[in-house]
Amino acid sequence: MGVPFEALLPYAIITGMFGVTGAGLYVVKRFANEGKKPRWNRDLWDRVMMERDLRITGTMRGQSSNHLAPPGFDVSKPWKIEKRIF
């Protein structure tokens, strides 16, 4: 006793739509991370180091192996400030 193919069409649509969102998220995340896999579970140290990478290379995920920093690096440190309390 065969199953009519019309009964399987919704499952094909469901699978296809989940596939579209998955592939789309993959592409968008790769694009946002300059072709690399996204970082995850970052702690404070990782975030500080990524900010330092941004100051050295100028892009969020760029890497550089130079042993000397580019000129201006030693005066580009952002200091976290807050409004006066008193």
Added chain:
Amino acid sequence: MAQRDPQFNQHVLVDTTPMPDHIPKVEEIGATSAFLSSAAYFIGDRCKAFNDDFMKCKDEANGRGEIECLKEGRKVTRCAASVIKDINTHCLDQFKAHADCLENNNHYLFECRKAEVSLNSCIFDKLGLKKTIPGAPENQVPVHLRPKQKYAQYPGPQY
């Protein structure tokens, strides 16, 4: 410090005034996070004396270490820069391969043992620096030398 509620804000201040002249200059390190974590154990191997000296100075400065330990800090920076420069000169390909692997695997060292083994052997041949994990148990194989990495995406033999 008095107790107060933390304030949420996003303000940053970039002060472009250079350091005054009476503070001696040092060239900052330009390697980024993946390359630094890749080279970390070799920096520790060559610069252990300078690093320990700096930490001892900070420990004994009673909270004024940022000012009084500038000399030791410059030695630490120069030594680390010399290690990075040597690795760049002699083992650039392996260095880049390991850093790329780290960048694609959330900077997890256990995902990149294959690249790490070739980097370690190159650096040991050319520079004589060896990766040792401080404080690891003596009677066990160190975690970076075990062929199987339990938590890696591919936990089987890595190389």
